[in-house]
Amino acid sequence: MRRVAIVGAGLTKFYRNAQETPKELAYEAAKMALESCEMKLSDIDCVVNGTAPDAFDGVHMKGEYLSDGSGAYRKPYMRHYVGGGTGVLSPIHGWFHVASGMFDTCLVVAEEKMSCAYPHPAGAFLTIFDHTTEQPLYPTLIWIFAIEMNRFMTTWGYKKEDIALVAVKNKKNAMDHPSAQLPGEITVEDVLNSEIMAWPVNRLDISPTSDGAAAIVLAAEHVARRVTEKPIWIDGVGWCLDTAYWCTRDLYYPDYVEVAARMAYKMAGIKEPSKEIHVAEPYDPFTYKELHHIEGLLLAPRGKSVEMLKDGYFNRDGNLPTCPSGGALGVGNPIAATGLMKIIEIFLQLRGEAGKRQVPGKPTCGLAQAWGDLMQVGTVVVMRS
Amino acid sequence: MEITDKMVAKTATKLSAEDIQKGKVLSVKWTPKLKYAWDNGPALGRYLAELKNGRIIAKKCNKCHRILIPPRMFCELCWVPTGEWVYVQDTGIVNTWVISYVDWKASRLDIKGGVRPYTPAVIEIDGATKGMGILHLLNEVDPWKIYRGMKVKAVWKPPEERIGAITDIKYFKPIE
């Protein structure tokens, strides 16, 4: 197994409605990633693409459609997905390409253009449910989030006003992110008073639907050392899927995240994650999800994450900053691109290039995580400078 | 700092929904017809047929002894073919639930106009192994008075209206 580094990154702005076609969004991110490490398309050996359901962009076999914008012209090119976990699976999939010795460089592109879908992008989530036993009830994605949030709250006695702090923290962090779609200074009351979507989920508990793309360049060690002085190493990867029979699982705890995290920690040689990880980007499509995931990642004891949140433990200047980027809640959530945005945030934090968002203390080990499908996917990447 | 600086550059163009819908920028419309008939197979086929009869059927794994609902031809955990069919009750308890003010298209329900919020729940079915639940709707209950562990019972459509579908159960309602 060869050591693989992230050497370049690119990210478009995230908007509710972007004018660019999905191909153009992918190009903007990919081009920026190449320029950031002064590489040309001809320096790239292979391309991987992460993008979630075709029902957003509205093109069947969306990976094929996106290939030229992703820089795949006449190159080995492969798409992968695991729903919302796709963005963090993307560097994992790219990592195989390089770690296996098959390729020296890999361009990883993630894109989502959700605004194409009408009457609302949320409609595309109807068809993630079992077509025979669940879809006839016309479920929506918010239902399963609310169902899970309710179970999470009931188990630990968490309160909505405490969980709302996640939105306050992330939207504030996003004010320093140039790509952010929904940054802002809000209060817990704003979250609680925002309209109810599906109790216990209010409007401000939810990340927006977005258009956007992200890209990174991966390189084998000998190439990485040549192109940059600050390679960021992918030292641990983990991913897994739980059963699709989601109603048979106890939703209070994300086993799928823990299994994925343990796999990544083992590979990275991490024994005490809460001490060894300096900065984390857990997936936060909904407020409670960040806490749910922090517990699953073993970064907080079960049932203790809210207390730690209230103590400022996860703030940008806290003991373990989480979502210093602003996360999906603040920066926006073009599904696959969000996961890769989180990878890019850790990349910048470990390089000390996160500008106003830089967490103090010169972090050297960070983690990004995403989640998806019917509350069943965990994808985790551990990175070191 | 270079990458962060570049992100400030124009990489995408912000539009409003009106810009698109009112033609300020050009666009193309398309409504695909994406229709399917999915083979039920023996497990779901029997499940739906029994729903038409007003009964809920599950299947047992002879290895872990779980009684599985919805029924399946194999146990996804033991990974062996499942054994006998088991009728379970049309009652259960609420595991977790939602009070939804939106429908699947994210359109808001007219709550002020008197529309009752949707109250979907995971319902653990009596007779199946504890923790085995299905997604269904609750009704005939004040949405704000639903609680974990609440006992509920299926309200069936009249036999002549049943077609062999999960919606042959209209919803679940509380029982005392």
Next chain:
Amino acid sequence: MAKRVAIVGIGTTGFRATTPDVSYRELTYEAAMKAYMDAGIEPKDVDSFVSTAEDFFEGYSIADEYSPDQLGAVLKPIYTVPGDFIHSLASAYMMILSGIGPISVVQGLSKASNMLTLSEMVTFAMDPIYNRPLKESPHAVAGLEMARFMYETGTTREQIAKVVVKNKRNALTNPYAGHGVLIDIDYVLNSEIVSYPLTQMDIAPHSDGAVVAVLAEEETAKALTDKPIWIRGIGWCSDTPGLETRNWGEAIYAQIAAEMAYKMAGIRYPRKEIDFAEINDEFSYKELQHLEAMRICKKGEAGPFTAMGGTEINGEFPVNPSGGCLGVGNLFELNGGHKVLEVVRQLRGEAGKNQLKNVTTGLAQSWRGIPTTTGTVVILSN
């Protein structure tokens, strides 16, 4: 490359136009059970899984959700490649080489019969701005490509029809194939024109089925089986997706993918060093176009070579002894899976009446169908 990887088990349901008695779950479960038995393993022994699925072929958004259960992959590393089965095979191959673990499983499925609006779904893959508004059938794209291929190579309509006759006949003696039949060239030439010069018989009808393959790293492979089928070379490539700028006469994607696989396998003269091939023939002319792209035939040679019987089961270079997509059925993202299955059966000497003599190296190639320019190649040896 330090480690070698082999296919140590493979299972299938076979391929039929419809499979009304089982759901997609049971279809995969059956193929997986056979594959695990073939490899002598249980799912708990598997280190990683890859499934192959495209949303609108399955009728789900993010179809990967429904992949772990029927493979025994719950809470295991698994993800989905919306590509060809051979893409997934390459992923599994790379996972093994990356040290994720010595055993990896690849799954592919076709429930094509469950798609009621198939033509519309394929149209939905076209560019929404420049192509779709014309509302032309995806088969027009095949017609355009076939016409240009014939123009550039001088291949005749009769030579192309011979592909159909050969493949559908081969399928008759393949128990897994769903569309075998004895017809002659005239029958093909006189069948209804769909998009000139493409006729109804030039188009592979679709089939349902599943294939699951078990891959293992060298040491494990040798412990598990005395008939490992080694992956010697693998390649995949996407040309431009745009209809406006693509090369309409040649299959560049197949050429680049094959050269990548040849390089890995150390093959310089494919026609000599490879014994037979299973090649994508979703449309009859595609078999010839792909043969030429992969240097098995020179440009313009594939047609006459086929007409002379060079690609028959007893020919100089047998192509699609299984019956190909034309005889087995178009399986969409599973097409590569069927090709790999057939190459493995041949190399193990398990191909029954269609068994080729003294074969040691075979090539499986696939293409992702209209409107794509994406292809995959894998070279296997016993």
Next chain:
Amino acid sequence: MALIERFQKVTDVTYWEGQIPMSYIYTVGRAGEKFFREMIDGKILGAKCNSCNLIYVPPRIYCERCFERLEGHYLEVGTKGKVHTFTQCYETYEGTRKENPSIVAVIRIDGTEGGFVHWLGEVEFKDVYIGMPVEAVFKDKKDREGSILDIKYFRPIK
């Protein structure tokens, strides 16, 4: 076999019908916006990549081969080209049989690597050949709306 039981009677076999009920509106993008605005004026735009020395029609913001940015390199390419390949299609996109088959062609716009997949008109199918010079026929200006269908078809140059 893999299942302990299977359907024993064909009358027990059932299926469940459903659909993916979505609609879409696609913005034509940055390059498309320029292209179609010019098309309303009866002009066809391409984009030139100077490093690869080729012209894309329709124009793109990027060269897919070298990733150079092509915005700022848009140019008019005229409305004439040649038939690169052609077909006569008897099937609708819904998979049903057409009453009147259409002639569909790939038209390479002269001097470019690109062009159109579009219809041929004012010509009999038997008279079409690869290499045939053709030109774009636009809809009446008042009917143009910035779509690929603003070109009615291509016709042979007499």
